[in-house]
Structure formats: C-alpha cells, structure tokens
Amino acid sequence: MGLFQYSYMQHALIGALVIGLAAPALGIYLVQRRLALIGDGVGHVALTGVGAGLLLNRSPVLVAVLVATAGAIAIEVVRARGRTSGDLALALLFYGGIAGGVLLVGLSDATSANLNAYLFGSLITTSRADVITIAVLGAAILVTMIALRPALFAVSHDEEYARVSGLPVRTLNLLIAVSTAVTVTIAMRAVGVLLISALMVVPVATAQQITRGFRSTMTAAMALGLFAAGSGIWVAATADTAPGASVVLVAIASFLVVAVAGGVWRKLRQRSTPVAASTAEPHEVVLGRS
Amino acid sequence: MSTPVIAVEHGVVGYDGRPVLRDVSLTVTAGEVVAILGANGSGKSTLIRAVLGLVPLSAGSVTLFDRPLRRFRQWARIGYVPQRLGAGGGVPATVREVVASGRLARRGVLRPPGRADRAAVDAALLAVGLADRAGDPVATLSGGQQQRTLIARALAGQPELLVLDEPTAGVDAASQEAFASALRDFVADGGTVLLVAHELGPLRPVISRAVVVHEGRIAHDGAVPDPAGHHAEPDHDHVHPHCYDEPAGLWSN
Numbered sequence: 001m002g003l004f005q006y007s008y009m010q011h012a013l014i015g016a017l018v019i020g021l022a023a024p025a026l027g028i029y030l031v032q033r034r035l036a037l038i039g040d041g042v043g044h045v046a047l048t049g050v051g052a053g054l055l056l057n058r059s060p061v062l063v064a065v066l067v068a069t070a071g072a073i074a075i076e077v078v079r080a081r082g083r084t085s086g087d088l089a090l091a092l093l094f095y096g097g098i099a100g101g102v103l104l105v106g107l108s109d110a111t112s113a114n115l116n117a118y119l120f121g122s123l124i125t126t127s128r129a130d131v132i133t134i135a136v137l138g139a140a141i142l143v144t145m146i147a148l149r150p151a152l153f154a155v156s157h158d159e160e161y162a163r164v165s166g167l168p169v170r171t172l173n174l175l176i177a178v179s180t181a182v183t184v185t186i187a188m189r190a191v192g193v194l195l196i197s198a199l200m201v202v203p204v205a206t207a208q209q210i211t212r213g214f215r216s217t218m219t220a221a222m223a224l225g226l227f228a229a230g231s232g233i234w235v236a237a238t239a240d241t242a243p244g245a246s247v248v249l250v251a252i253a254s255f256l257v258v259a260v261a262g263g264v265w266r267k268l269r270q271r272s273t274p275v276a277a278s279t280a281e282p283h284e285v286v287l288g289r290s
Numbered sequence: 291m292s293t294p295v296i297a298v299e300h301g302v303v304g305y306d307g308r309p310v311l312r313d314v315s316l317t318v319t320a321g322e323v324v325a326i327l328g329a330n331g332s333g334k335s336t337l338i339r340a341v342l343g344l345v346p347l348s349a350g351s352v353t354l355f356d357r358p359l360r361r362f363r364q365w366a367r368i369g370y371v372p373q374r375l376g377a378g379g380g381v382p383a384t385v386r387e388v389v390a391s392g393r394l395a396r397r398g399v400l401r402p403p404g405r406a407d408r409a410a411v412d413a414a415l416l417a418v419g420l421a422d423r424a425g426d427p428v429a430t431l432s433g434g435q436q437q438r439t440l441i442a443r444a445l446a447g448q449p450e451l452l453v454l455d456e457p458t459a460g461v462d463a464a465s466q467e468a469f470a471s472a473l474r475d476f477v478a479d480g481g482t483v484l485l486v487a488h489e490l491g492p493l494r495p496v497i498s499r500a501v502v503v504h505e506g507r508i509a510h511d512g513a514v515p516d517p518a519g520h521h522a523e524p525d526h527d528h529v530h531p532h533c534y535d536e537p538a539g540l541w542s543n
Contacts, residue, residue, distance in 0.1 A: 166365030213384035
C-alpha cells in the first residue's frame with residue numbers, strides 16, 4: 001500500500017472512486033432503456049473532441065465535453081424520432097467520431113502515447129486540477145441521478161406513460177444524454193474512452209442478478225462500481241498493470257462470481273423447497289377462448 | 291347536462307399517409323363509462339392514443355376537461371393504463387416502485403415522495419388486490435397481475451378520468467374480477483372511464499355506453515350492443531375473436 005503515499009496515486013484513487021460511484025448511477029437508466037452501448041458511442045464522439053482540443057491547444061477534456069454533449073444530444077434526437085434509420089445514423093456518428101479523433105490527433109503535435117491515454121485511460125498523469133474537475137462533475141451527476149430517480153425511472157421504464165403523466169419527457173431524456181456525455185468525458189481520464197461503457201453497465205448487470213427492485217439495484221450497482229474502482233486501482237498499483245483495464249476486469253470478475261454464486265444459490269433453494277416454487281403462481285385461465 | 295370530459299371533433303389520424311381514423315367525433319361526459327369496441331386494426335386503440343396526445347391528429351381537435359389538448363396541463367386528472375408493461379432493459383422494479391410512478395403527475399419531478407404519496411400507493415395496491423405482492427419484482431407476476439399493477443399505477447394518481455387500452459385482453463379470471471371491482475369502486479366515487487376492449491366479460495354491467503369503431507369511423511354509439519343480435523346482422527363486425535390465435539384480417543374485412 002506504500003504506493004498510495006504518492007500524490008499521483010491518491011489522485012488516481014479519488015478519480016476512480018468518484019467515477020466508480022457515478023457511472024453506474026447513470027448507467028442503470030441507460031440499461032433500462034436498452035441503451036447499454038450508448039456510452040461507447042458517446043465515447044467515440046468524445047474522441048473527436050480530444051483531437052480538436054489537442055490540435056487547437058485547448059484543454060482536450062473541456063473540448064471533449066462540448067463535442068460529446070453535442071453528439072449525445074444528436075443521438076437522443078435520432079432515438080426520439082424512432083425511425084429504423086436511427087440505427088444506421090448512430091453507427092455513422094460512432095465511426096465518424098473515432099475516425100475524426102484519430103485524424104485530428106494525427107494532425108496535432110501529439111504522439112500516439114497521447115492518443116492512448118484517452119483511449120485506455122491514464123489515471124497516473126491525472127493532475128490535481130483534473131481530480132477536482134472529476135470530483136465536482138461526478139458529484140453533480142450523482143446528485144442529479146439520485147434526486148430525480150422517480151422521474152428518471154418513470155421515463156426509462158415507460159416513456160408513453162411518463163408523457164401522459166405530464167412529465168417533461170424531452171427535457172429528462174436530454175438530461176440523461178448530457179449526463180452521459182459528461183460522465184464519459186470525466187471517466188475518459190480514468191478508464192479511457194474504450195472502457196467507459198463497462199463501468200456504466202457491468203455493475204448494473206451484476207447487481208440486477210440478485211436484487212428485486214430498482215432502488216436496491218441502483219444502490220448495489222453503485223457499491224459494486226466503488227468496489228471495482230477501488231480494488232482495480234489497488235491491483236494496478238501493486239501489480240503494475242494498466243489502471244483502466246484493471247478496474248474493468250475486476251468489475252467483470254465480480255459479475256462472473258455473482259452469476260455463478262446466484263445460480264448455485266437458486267439451485268439449492270429450489271431443492272430445499274420444491275413444492276413452493278411450483279404453486280407460487282396462480283393458474284392462468286384465459287377467458288373468451290371457446 | 292354535465293360537462294364533457296373528452297371531446298373529439300372530426301378527428302383524423304394517419305400513419306405514413308395511410309388513414310387510421312377518418313372523421314371521428316366522440317364526447318364523454320363526467321361519470322360515464324364508455325367502452326370502445328371494434329376489430330383488430332379498426333382504429334380503436336389509435337382513438338384513445340389520439341385523445342391522450344400520444345399520436346398527432348392530422349385534422350380535427352381534441353378537448354380535455356374543456357381545454358384544447360395542446361394547452362392541457364392538468365395531467366394529474368387523467369390515469370392512463372397501457373395495454374401492457376414494456377419489457378424494458380431487464381432492470382428489476384418492484385410492484386410498489388411501478389405503482390409509485392403514478393404519483394408523479396400530481397407531485398411533479400422535483401418534490402420527493404411524502405406521506406400522502408405513500409398512502410395513495412397503498413390504497414391503489416389494495417384496490418387491485420396486490421398489497422401482498424408490493425415488494426415483488428413485476429417481472430415475476432402473471433400477465434393479469436402485471437395488468438393490475440398498471441391499473442394500480444393509474445389509480446395511485448387519484449385521477450378523475452381513467453383511460454384504459456384493452457385492460458382485460460388475455461387476463462386470467464381472478465384478475466378480470468379484481469379489475470371489474472376496482473373499476474366499480476372508481477365509478478362509484480364519481481370517476482369517468484374510457485376503455486378500449488375486445489370483449490367486455492365481467493365489465494359488461496359497469497359499461498354505460500358503447501362506441502363501435504369500424505374502419506376508422508364510428509359505426510355505433512349508444513347502448514352496449516347485444517352480442518347475439520349484433521352477430522345476426524348481415525354486415526356484422528366481430529368485436530371479439532373466437533380464438534386469440536386467429537388472424538384478425540380473416541374476419542374484420
């Protein structure tokens with residue numbers, strides 16, 4: 001643990017913990033509306049922002065926030081239209097985003113190491129100012145996702161019902177889109193553009209195997225995200241592995257452990273109460289079938 | 291005469307240029323229980339979706355509680371029950387969590403739930419007979435129980451008007467009875483109901499008026515049609531299928 005006396009490791013740890021907590025809090029809404037891969041898409045678009053930032057000698061993260069937000073809003077608009085071409089439009093945006101990023105980084109003076117830092121994360125080079133940005137924006141995302149849970153749950157669960165309830169559906173959808181862009185860009189420093197979706201989605205996927213409600217899933221996913229971030233950074237520090245990849249692999253390992261343990265537990269429970277399981281549901285009688 | 295709760299005047303709806311509703315006019319007044327009947331594809335679901343503003347009218351107008359739909363904001367007065375709960379992305383939600391969504395129209399986005407909200411959710415769960423399943427994930431419920439969850443969600447908002455899209459389609463007998471009794475209580479308290487149905491079943495005694503939609507027009511508006519007499523007509527329209535697996539187009543043309 002001696003490594004954590006260095007300030008860069010402390011920065012890395014704080015940044016990762018904030019993202020580990022905030023990413024699943026947002027991700028649960030994305031998973032519920034079947035947009036689990038949207039983080040990936042926005043990440044590709046954010047890369048163009050990074051390239052533009054490097055080329056213009058501006059803060060790459062700041063430019064990436066702006067470009068990713070624009071991209072996320074564009075994706076949301078396409079999704080809301082609900083046309084079949086939406087799928088293709090998203091693909092165009094994703095590939096355009098990553099190609100634009102690679103092109104712009106190439107035009108700038110940056111080296112391929114710079115590009116790698118954004119593709120796969122580079123917590124070690126995270127400065128104090130970066131950590132403050134991550135903490136403030138992460139906290140904002142976290143508070144919004146928790147405070148607006150009833151409304152965001154309603155919109156993600158049943159959008160038409162939310163509309164008939166008079167909820168500002170379009171605003172809430174845009175809020176989720178913008179939050180996705182912000183989360184992706186701050187997480188970019190920690191796990192990298194290519195691995196962000198994992199922190200949004202994997203803890204949720206792990207939690208929902210054992211939880212019964214939305215609220216409990218959200219809480220468990222945040223705890224799992226925090227655990228994956230903390231232990232991933234610890235693994236990276238002690239075994240000298242890539243931090244982003246370590247965090248994501250810990251998250252996926254947790255998923256596998258819970259999946260196997262959950263399966264075994266269900267099997268054991270079934271064996272101990274074989275009758276109760278089969279009589280729990282009332283028999284369906286469909287009227288009108290003659 | 292009591293005030294109209296819903297007024298549709300010369301409503302026209304088309305999907306991709308194909309007309310689904312042609313010149314439909316319908317008025318529902320406070321305290322009425324109106325059933326919209328019709329074959330699959332007749333436009334009956336489209337009619338209530340147009341009333342709620344979920345599909346746009348290409349001509350005509352909808353008025354809710356004396357206010358044009360475009361300027362209508364008092365959504366807490368309406369409880370909507372969709373045909374079924376979407377599968378979603380598989381994140382679990384308890385029955386209580388789904389029903390609690392029904393309070394949002396009243397409470398708004400920013401205010402956290404209070405005691406009145408919890409009491410209304412409890413009452414709604416009780417009304418549909420699901421109080422003992424409140425903590426269970428909705429995905430583990432039978433189709434009929436899921437339908438009752440959606441009705442409880444609408445009731446939790448304490449609306450004046452219930453709009454239901456095929457609330458009894460493919461629902462087990464126990465749930466149909468529970469639903470009919472919840473509806474009777476709602477009407478007894480002065481509520482207004484507009485529902486789309488394939489067949490009325492145990493709801494028949496509760497219905498005060500029936501509207502039959504046929505090929506996008508209103509073919510009948512008045513007493514609940516007698517099934518036997520209706521079938522005897524030369525150009526009869528099957529308002530209920532003999533078998534759920536039957537292709538609709540076979541009989542409805």
